[in-house]
Amino acid sequence: MYRWTTVYAMRTVQADPKYDGILRNISDGTMEAYMMPPFASNHASFIEPLPNGDLVMAWFSGISEGMSNVAIVFSQLKNNSNQWSKAQVVSQRKGYSNQNPVFFYDNKTDALYLFHTQQEAKKSQLGTRSEESAEIWVLSALNVTNSSNIRFSPPRVMFKHKGSFDRNRVVVSLRNTWLYPIYYAGGSSKDQSSNLKECVDHNVFSSWLDHPFLDTNYLVQPSVIRPKKGDLRLVAFFRDRRAQYIYKADSSDDGKTWSKPTKTTLPNNNSGIEATVLSSGNFAIVYNPTNKDRNPLSISLSTDQGLTWKYTRNLEYKTDENGVEFSYPTLFQDSTGRIHISYTYNRETVKHRVIPNEQWIMQQ
Known part of the structure; x- marks a missing residue:
């Protein structure tokens, strides 16, 4: 119940x-x-605010999820405007399918990062998924606050570990490092698990530290939040591959170690979720309650x-x-x-x- x-x-x-x-x-x-859809199939959006009041959004769009040339597309809503721009392709590769864009704005450098996954494309829409081949790629745009037209760098591979996937928001640690929740897909659902990557020097192409979540077989796409500003405690919520419940884990040391996940009272249908902390201190989560x-x-x-x-x-x-x-x-x-x-x-x-x-x- x-x-x-x-x-x-x-x-x-x-x-x-x-x-x-x-x-x-x-x-x-x-x-x-x-949104104005550039191609037939559209999925897995990510929305992010900029300091100047603009909003940016990315998602993947193409023939169908997993097919060749499925692209990451980008749109922007200017401050005090009610019109999103026409989506433009920012990452596309023949023979590969892009998924799961994640924005991160670095206020220290006024740079906007756009992470996404890329996997080998299926041969047909009825073909098997190739998530085990996925890598994480990154694009960046500099001086975005005062830019009238955000321009991203060419995409580059960032994590070559096969099966790497992202989905949810980067959190800045109290150590001023970047905590990037990812998961490893491919194989059976039982073999999939979640990890928290830490970028210590703010260089996405240097080495990242690993902070594995405990006992996360079947548990993927962690959404990490900080309940109280300046406090070491972090909370992570997980999608459940078994389509049973949303799960929750806690960290008391700013993401270095984590408790064993426990099920919440919220159902999960093996689909994406995201949580946030509101200004009141209350938690909000968006999900399919089924x-x-x-x-x-x-x-x-x-x-x-x-x-x-x-x-x-x-x-x-x-x-x-x-x-x-x-x-x-x-x-x-x-x-x-x-x-x-x-x-x-x-x-x-x-x-x-x-x-x-x-x-x-x-x-x-």
Whole structure:
């Protein structure tokens, strides 16, 4: 029995949304924009704020996940604008498929890093996945705060360890190092596990330290948060390959060592999740509250450090069709208290949703 109170807004998705990248007010008090999809299949977005108030987003787009030439694409929303730019290809390679972009903005150097995975492409859409061949690549853009047009460097391989995958946000340690959560895919689900990489000297091409998560067979795509600014404690939430529960682990030494993961009260459908800490100190997590489908997509709020999740509200829910997909969310809270979320919209495009505040999650 799951111990949370569900506050459902039974919101049916629009029949014919406009995929034009325009951010619009909608009737439930939120805002939404459907990105302009460059190719047929779109998935695994990542949204990131810049100090000047701009937002940037990346996702992968192509014929179909795992196929040749699936690209990482990039879009930008200028401060005080309601129009996302047309997505541009920033990383693409024939014979390979790109996935899982992750942004990291380094405020010390005003550089924006874009990490992503790259694996050998399937021979056909019915072919087997080749996750065991994946590596992690990186692009960077300098002087982004004052740049009218962000330009990325050519992509370069960063982690050659086969099967390396990322998904969620980099955290800056109290040692001023970069903590980058990754996982190792390929093989059986039982053989997959998670790791926290540490970049000590801020050079992504130098050696990284490894801080393995304990007993994370089946547990992947860690989302790491710091519950209290300046405190050594970190918390990680994991996707469960067995499609049972979201799992949670703790670190009391700023990510060097971790407790054994334990299951939370939240279900997981073996799909992506992301958590964040709100300005109030409460935790928020976006996920599919089911053990099967990628519908609905919901946001839950915890007021007791992740022990229970008292409030849940749907972001997307469609009742009249099978096979719809709302998945792979990413989120952050801006300085005004608004919560920005991006996620896959039925593989047709990516959606940007803006929640006015955390009280919205609590509303009946």
